[in-house]
Each structure stands twice: as C-alpha cells, then as structure tokens.
Amino acid sequence: MELKVACIGAGCAGTSHMLRMEKYQPGCCIAFSDIDRSNFDRIVAGYLDTGDTRTAGDLKTEAFELRPGFRDLPFYTDPEEMLQKEDINTVIIASYCSHHAAAVETCVRHGVNILLEKPIAITREDVRQVWELLRDYPKVTVVNLSLRGSPVSETARRHILNGDIGRIVSVQYVNNVHYGDNYFRRWMRTRQNVGSLLLQKATHDLDLINYFTGLKPEAVAAFGSRQVYGGDMPDDLTCDACERRMLCPMSIYRRKLDASRPLPGSSTRLCVYAREIDIDDNQVLVIRYEGGVTASYSQTFNAPHHGGQRGGYFIGTEGIMDFRFYGDFEEHPDTGAYVKGASTIRITRFNDRPGSYTEEVHDWANVGHFGSAENLAQGLISLLQGGESPMNASIREGYISAVMCLAAQESIETSKVIDIRQDI
C-alpha cells in the first residue's frame, strides 16, 4: 500500500511523527491540519535551515535529508476539509489531548488508518467514545505509547516471557520526573487540557507494567496532591518578564542564563506558580491484577535535574528484575542533547550463587525516548503494509491504560478503591 500521511495537530509530537514517516518513506506526507501552523514552521525550519532540531521536542527524529518541498505541504485549519480535499489513507492525531476524541471521530468517518497520540482522550465520556469508535475499526489503529519499542523494554519483556524470574508476583515502579517543571510551563498544566498528569505521564508506565506482565488490572486505589506548583501569579506571566526572574528558584530565565543556553519559546516558559494550575504534581497508586498480583506506582514532578528515576522492580517467584530507563546521563553543553546515557536491567535469581547476577546495558545516547521512536515508526509501517508489530500499542491497550488513570483520579477524589473489571 502506498502511504499517504496527514497529521492533525502539527506541534512537537505531530511534526516529529511526520518527519519520521518521511525519513522511512520519502514523499509520503501529503498535508497537515492545525489551528496554528507556527509550530510546524519552526520545527521544519530546524531541519531545513538552521540545523537546530531542539524545538521538535523529545519525539524528534535525527536530522536527515528532508525534501525542501516538505515545508510547503498543504495546510488546513479544518481537518474535515483536509480529508475531503486530499487523497489521504493514514492520519497522525497529535492535537491537544482534549481534542483527540473529535479527531478520531473525523478520521473514522473517512475510513483512514490512525496513529493516535496518548492518552486516547481525557474524560470518561471521550475515552469511552474513542473505545467504541475504534474497538472493531477495520483499519490499522495504534496508540503511541512510546516507552514500548525501546531496546531495554523489549528485552525486559522477553525476560519475563521467557520465565527468567518465574511467575510475576508483584511490581514496584517509580517515575521521578526530573523535567517535571516543563509540564507546568505550558498548556499541559490544567485539568481542562490534560485531565491529570496520570493521563499525561503514568499512562506510559502503567501500560508498560501491563505489557511486561501480560496481566489484566482489576482494581486501583490512589492518593495525590499538588505540593509544588500553582499559586497566585498571572496565567500569562513568563519568567523573562517577571521582576523575580533572577531570584525565583524556578526561573527558567535564570536557569538558562546560568547554563548559557537559549530561552525556550514563550508558550513554554510560563510561570509555574500561575493561578490556573489545577492538576496534582505527585501521585501514588496501588493496583490489583488478576490472580492477586499487586503493583505500586508513584510519580512526582519535582525531582532535581540529575535526580530522576524511571523504572522499577519486577518480582517473580524465581528472582527479581531491576529495570531502569536511566541513571547517570550527560548533556551536550550547547545543544542539551544527551551525549551519554543508558538503560539497565539487572536480574538476580534465587538459586544463583550469592555474588551472581546478570546485568545488561542499553545505550541510548543521541537517540530520543530511549531509542523507542524509530522502532515504533518502523513497526507502524510494517502494520500499514500488512505485517505484524506487537510492540505498537493497540487501541485496547491504550484504552486500558486510560481507564486505569481515570480510576486512579476517581480514587484520589473519592478515597475509594475503584474496580475496573466491568470497564475492560
């Protein structure tokens, strides 16, 4: 099948997906739709003119020989009009999370294949609607749960499938986000836009626990609160325009100045103490899986730059797998690119000699998202060409992870354990 790709929401994620598809299938991108084309123009200029690809964000693809005509792709403010006028068979949905359900509805009416960014939607009604629309949809549909596909994830999953730690008994997983302030400097800081940081962040990790263990979640209980961000500052205040820009400990102006790095764009340097911030910045979940298997998950958005952690212990009847996306890393002093960094897996087994364990190191220096994005793009292309790719999340997997996040939020608000068996 000849790929004819369009995008709805051509910001960091959407434009990065288009660029990556273009890298593997040159000429496949046909058009894009957004309420404002400036993100697309800025990111594409990084590839075609300046060589600075930083504005593409963490899903960016490495620089490659992009056709100059890419910047002139037909642009529409209305996705419906785009799908009526252009010959398109595959759509990337990467608009704001609150718009995903409407975009899915438009795409389904036009019968196109869909790459849907996570979370699949952010309200209970929209999550249900997306699930109803796509559960039996005959076209290819994948959800971009992008921690899958990294070499370390695929290896860890294989260890569990191989029985290297026996039958899974419990999981203890942590995500201490060392760039957590970024979420509070941009549109992702309100319930209206993202629902919660569970839907925005934990959705990846919960999916990974489901994916690794192959188990069905049955019930979720959670606590959460906002401890650090939010306050009384104006919603449109940016650090560079603030009188406390050299004194405030969260000033991105001062932080970048001290590091001799350029300021991020104005829509991503908003004050983290703004009035409109109404989402929690730390959450703790406990989950019961089928067969009585238990899991804990906690996330905080206030880890220092070199104090982040993402991963956990997978505990089996025959041993423990200590799984870490990252430990020490090193950034390029000018570009901020990760020039050193690796993921690790360490397996310790009951019947090994006391000093024995196996350790694996997966280097991800200079590649985004722990090396997952390129593998997932190739997996998607394989699916679109009639092949297989279990590493790309299905709509069912995206739905289950969204249901878990909604249940956790409900538990936080009601102090109740939420049974999700009837939803999935």
Ligand SMILES: NC(=O)c1ccc[n+]([C@@H]2O[C@H](COP(=O)([O-])OP(=O)(O)OC[C@H]3O[C@@H](n4cnc5c(N)ncnc54)[C@H](O)[C@@H]3O)[C@@H](O)[C@H]2O)c1
């Ligand atoms: N899988 C991942 O690892 C990952 C990483 C980053 C972002 N995301 C997801 O991608 C989506 C976009 O995030 P981002 O970081 O690229 O944000 P962004 O702000 O860079 O891009 C979002 C784009 O959507 C556009 N948009 C908003 N409403 C729209 C509408 N009604 N119609 C068309 N376009 C619209 C905006 O103008 C903007 O250009 C979010 O759902 C986010 O959760 C996923």
